[in-house]
Amino acid sequence: MDKYEKIRVVGRGAYGTVHLCCRLNDHKLVIIKQIPVEQMTKEERQSALNEVKVLSMLHHPNIIEYYENFLEDKALMIVMEYAQGGTLLDYLQSRNSNLLEEEEILKFFAQMLLSLQHVHSKNILHRDLKTQNILLAKKKEIVKIGDFGISKVLSSKSKAFTVVGTPCYISPELCEGKPYNQKSDIWALGCVLYELASLKRAFEAANLPALILKIMRGTFSPISDHYSEELRSLILSMLHLDPNKRPDINQIMAQPIVINALLTLHTDMGKVPCTRIQRPLSSIPGTGRGRVSARGMLSSREGLPAKPAALSSVYCWGGGKTSPVKLPLPSFETQVIEVSTGRTQKAAITKNGRLFVWESPGVGTEMSIPGSVDTASPAYVPRYLEGQAAVTIQHVACGDLFMACLTDRGILMTYGSGANGCLGHGNLNDVAHAKIVEALLGYEVIQVSCGASHVLAVTNEHEVFSWGRGDNGRLGLGTQDSCNNPMPVQIHDTLRPCSVHCGVDCSMIVTLDNKLLCTGSNRFNKLGLDETDGRSVEETSIFTLVASQPITKCPVKTVALGTSHSALVTVEGQVFTFGANQFGQLGYESDFPTRRPNQVQFQQTCNIRQVACGDTFTVAVSEDGEVFSWGKSSRGRLGRVDEETNVPRQVIFPGEDVFSVVSISCSHGNTVIATRPFHRSGSPIE
Secondary structure, eight states: OTTEEEEEEEEEOSSOEEEEEEETTTTEEEEEEEEEOTTOOHHHHHHHHHHHHHHHHOOOTTBOOEEEEEEETTEEEEEEEOOTTOBHHHHHHTTTTOOOOHHHHHHHHHHHHHHHHHHHHTTEEOOOOOGGGEEEOTTSOSEEEOOOTTOEEOSSSOOBOOOOSOGGGOOHHHHTTOOBOHHHHHHHHHHHHHHHHHSSOSSOOSSHHHHHHHHHHTOOOOOOTTSOHHHHHHHHHHTOSSGGGSOOHHHHHTSHHHHHHHHHHHHHHOOOOOOOOOOOGGGSTTOOOOEEOTTSEEEOTTOOOOEEOOSOEEEEEETTEEEEEEEOOSOTTOOEEEEEEOSSEEEEEETTSOEEEEEOSSTTTTSOOBTBOOOSOOSSOOEEOSSOTTOOEEEEEEOSSEEEEEETTSOEEEEEOOGGGTTOSSSOOOEEEEEEOGGGTTSOEEEEEEOSSEEEEEETTSOEEEEEOOGGGTTOSSSSOOEEEEEEOOOOTTOOEEEEEEOSSEEEEEETTSOEEEEEEOGGGTTOOOOTTSOOOOEEEEEEEOOSTTGGGOOEEEEEEOSSEEEEEETTSOEEEEEOOTTSTTSSOTTSOTTOOEEOOOSSOOOEEEEEEOSSEEEEEETTSOEEEEEOOGGGTTSSSOOOEEEEEEOOOSTTOOEEEEEEEEETTEEEEEEEEBOTTSOBOO
16 A cells, blocks of 8 residues: 555445545545455455456446555455546435436436446446446546446356346346346346436335336336437337347447437547557568667667667577577567476566466477467467456466466466366366466465476465375375365474475475475485485475485575476575486486485586576576586487586577576476576666
8 A cells, every 4th residue: 555545435345445545656536445355255255356357357438447456454455446426326316306308318328338338348247237336427427337346257158147236226037047148237227227217216115025026027117208209218128028129239329319329429528548559660661680789779771760679588498409499579578587387388477567478399289278379370489378457477387287377466376277276276177367366365475386286385474385286295284185275384483484396296495594394205315304314204294304414504595396306506606406316417426425415516616596407407597697507418408419417517598698597497308598688788788
């Protein structure tokens, strides 16, 4: 709430409180719905989240505008437009039984039609249209439909079966328990139009059974003959008992009385504001390739405006690519802040909070990650994922055929394959689009990690949750059981987790005081759990402090887990590796004493900042932006045409690019790395 100042409470409902607030940067009045989620039932949470989802999909001058949402004090805050004219119900009650002129009725009705047409075009049902949910602008001429809390988004032409809405406005088919579709919204809109013409509800009764009976019979008082026959006939058609005989939106708009109102609306009330679309420079005829100037701009030989240099580059290798290959980005303006790779997909987060993926061209690409758009495009074409209009993503992690992403408000979303319960939605169902992990609402998640078939998340309160496949004790819950809902992990009170890391069959936690906790399979001592007296630990199901020398005394900055080995970076920039060393993936001689961690020695003095582990190889990044790799080299794992080596060697990138490394990720035999280019002068390109 740092950006807003509360003025007063303007309403209270079943789900929370509505505040009138002032936005501090421009002093604009806004409405903030404060919905506490911690004590809500699952259904209540879903209703609150549904309003955010629906509002973010709708952009229309006659619909309350959605600005943003965030978590504050374990409450979901929804920021939206403030309609100063109050509700349509308030306006009608202020008339003191003085009927509206037909012209004014049609002016209001035409705007409702346009807004409902926009809603239905998005395959959304409002399901609670009523005069209390129709708001007016300050001059009481502009209509704004709001309150989409119980709206239903249809994935197809299916119908909604849930009985919802205000009783006075529900349709006869709902009274009979039949499915709900767009024609039920038409019935509710007909009730609103009747109310505009009569200043009273079409259906009212002393109790619910009597009200249902009236609706089922379709009995209501006749409309005053003060109004035209066309208007009265329109109301009767919209309130037809048979939904198949009710007109749809387009049929209503085609009626002469409505056409005239729509024409008057557009000519008298001005144009709908449009968003200016700017064409990228690359689409302007005549622009060609040039050279990079000292300011990082492409200077054109034709004298046209200079094209800025790319803000990021993303490289990959492995899977048959023996040297770094530059991946295409959505545009030269894309600035990547994080990358992640799984067995079958590569993902990236942009600076402005967009998530996009590249489909892997190797084995498994026929099973593209759910949520991406399937086309016959060639490999390595970046595709933004759908449904991100109102969400800012700041962190992403890839598992096998599933993905987890984290918003800037600490809300975790997952999608993809639901096998092993990896999505955390309480079931094993696949999900095509990113869906909020409801069990973690009320917590502010700061980081998430995905293994092949399990997930760990850590909150700003240093709480850890795990879910997914549970064998080998990888979830740290003290059992071998799998979980399809996030479960709290018990950590000693003196230890405060700050980051989590998942391997294939194990997990690690780094604490605020730079200690390392591990759980799961300790095969080859890849978790460093062997005791100093020589006793081997094969497996543990609870998070345990590392016990192998010398890493017990190392202040850990970050860690990475491969299939059978691990690596950690200390606060001082040293790298220690432990686990299997069959292919030299530990970075030192294979005849070094087994099951004992050791420090990796680099050919030149350097401080390591990041490390990542694949199946049989390791990659490290220095503070100076140098990239090193070692281990098995088959299928390009090391990013160079080379024999496998147990000595770190530098990866050479194409061209003469000068860059800093932003993010690195390894999975199985693949590596993805995001870089930020520098000018020749050494300053970063902004």
